[in-house]
Amino acid sequence: MVYLSSLLVFLSLLPSSFSRELPILTTKQDIKNIRFISSDGKFTYYQRSNGSLQFSTNYKVTPVIKLAPKTHFNLIVSNEKKYILVEAYEEYHSYFAARGSAKVYLIKYGTAEIQEIGQGKAIGLHLQDKWLSYYDSFNHSLTLQSTLSSNLKHTIKMANIRNPYFIPQATMVDDDTFYYTDINKSGIPGLLRYKLNASEVKLVHKEKSPNQNIEICYKDKLYVMTYGFDPLEKGSQIRILDIEKNQITPQSLYSSQENDIGTLICEFKDHLFFIKTFRSEAGKLTYDAYKVALKDNKESSRVSQIDFATSLIKMDEMLILPYQNKFFLLKGENILTEADQLLKTPQL
Numbered sequence: 602m603v604y605l606s607s608l609l610v611f612l613s614l615l616p617s618s619f620s621r622e623l624p625i626l627t628t629k630q631d632i633k634n635i636r637f638i639s640s641d642g643k644f645t646y647y648q649r650s651n652g653s654l655q656f657s658t659n660y661k662v663t664p665v666i667k668l669a670p671k672t673h674f675n676l677i678v679s680n681e682k683k684y685i686l687v688e689a690y691e692e693y694h695s696y697f698a699a700r701g702s703a704k705v706y707l708i709k710y711g712t713a714e715i716q717e718i719g720q721g722k723a724i725g726l727h728l729q730d731k732w733l734s735y736y737d738s739f740n741h742s743l744t745l746q747s748t749l750s751s752n753l754k755h756t757i758k759m760a761n762i763r764n765p766y767f768i769p770q771a772t773m774v775d776d777d778t779f780y781y782t783d784i785n786k787s788g789i790p791g792l793l794r795y796k797l798n799a800s801e802v803k804l805v806h807k808e809k810s811p812n813q814n815i816e817i818c819y820k821d822k823l824y825v826m827t828y829g830f831d832p833l834e835k836g837s838q839i840r841i842l843d844i845e846k847n848q849i850t851p852q853s854l855y856s857s858q859e860n861d862i863g864t865l866i867c868e869f870k871d872h873l874f875f876i877k878t879f880r881s882e883a884g885k886l887t888y889d890a891y892k893v894a895l896k897d898n899k900e901s902s903r904v905s906q907i908d909f910a911t912s913l914i915k916m917d918e919m920l921i922l923p924y925q926n927k928f929f930l931l932k933g934e935n936i937l938t939e940a941d942q943l944l945k946t947p948q949l
Contacts, residue, residue: 623905623929626921628937632928636676637685640918642937644711646685648674654687656713663713666706675703677723678917680820680868682710683730684748688723699766705735707748718751719744727773734771734781743769745779745795757781757795757802763788763811772819774844780805780823782815790815792825794847805842806849810834817842818867825849826875829860837861839873839893855893855901862888864913866920869932871899874920876910879903890922890931904931 628635630647636654637646645657646665653667654674666689673693677686688703705718721737721744734745741761747753761767761784771781779795788811794803808815808827812834816826823844828837838856840849854873862876877891887908894901907924914921919933 623907623922623931624935626919626928626930626935626937636674637678637916638937639682640916640933646674646676646708648672652691654689658711665708665713666715668704675723676708677725678710679726679730681726681730682917684708684726684733685710686723686726686733686735687715688721688735700738702737702739707733718746722768724769724771727771727779728776731776732773732779734779736769738765738768743771743781745771745773745797755779755795755797755800759783760785762786770815770817772817772823774819774823778844780817780819780842782817784811787811789813792817792842792849803847805847814863816863816865818865818873820867824854824865824867824873826861826863826865828863831860835860837863837878839865839875854895859886861891862911866913866915868915869920871895872901874904874913874931876913877903905929 628638634647635645636648643658646654648654650671652670652672654665656663656665668689669691671694673690675688685708687706687708690701690703692701702720703722705721705723706715707718708715719735721735724734724736726733731748732745733748734743736743741759743757743759745755764784767784769782773779777797779797781793782790783793784790789808790813791807792805792815794805812830814828814830818824823842824839825842826839829835836858837860838853840853842849859878859880861878864876866874872892872894874890874892876888879887879889888910889903889907890905890910890913892902892904905922910922910924912923914923920931922929922931
């Protein structure tokens, strides 16, 4: 009780700008059940403990799919909002393993229309939602599939046999070019390019040590973030891949002597966002959301002050920072508790 009182006193002394910078995202229903909500609150997909995924809009709730009780759903939605990529873990509360395999589904955005795609880990939607990707860690295969035709599919055999918990990152820059990350037999991460028409894989970039990681994010340009996992490989940087030359530019958009946590997000205009590591003069490490400017007239700065941020979530036009059972809104409007607005059928 003494600790709680001290905490309340401390919070009362924080500047009022702190609360304005980090409003807590509020919703009509329990936010822990929501798997996607549009930034205007018109479309909501949420799960129930009976194993069902529900779709809510226009004062109407429609069941999307029902699986085993307590099935856990994860949803991926791109800026295009044509489709939703879904992974469903039916044994989420009974099979306690990070490699648990999920069923992968595809939903037509703004509807309850769903189709099963495969088995594995959902990776992403690409190229105006014309393609999707998912990863099977047991078969070490990365699948790239058209959302328009299930027969149009590419399966890439991954080199990774060392790290069973590795999950690749992937993106497409045009109809023939697919980039993804992998780990070689020595455990060293690399960035590779896959050409669809030729079914050809080419190494683009390789790190020097297994103690490093690569993240990629594409929006008009392909951004590559690299950082170390331990003090043996210290340092982080963000660079751009020159797609025509298939080379990473030597100039850095951002660099640090510390190992950042990452979770790179590039879909917002003018800035990249990720979790940065800060070190005080006394040597204490803290972790917070950070933005890197993409234009000269914009600033790069720390955008949260919670000291122990670990991840970021992009949901429609909102950027959310989860922390201690709360969801702080870094970008977007906190209007999700307002009255529903009727919506016309979306144009796809």
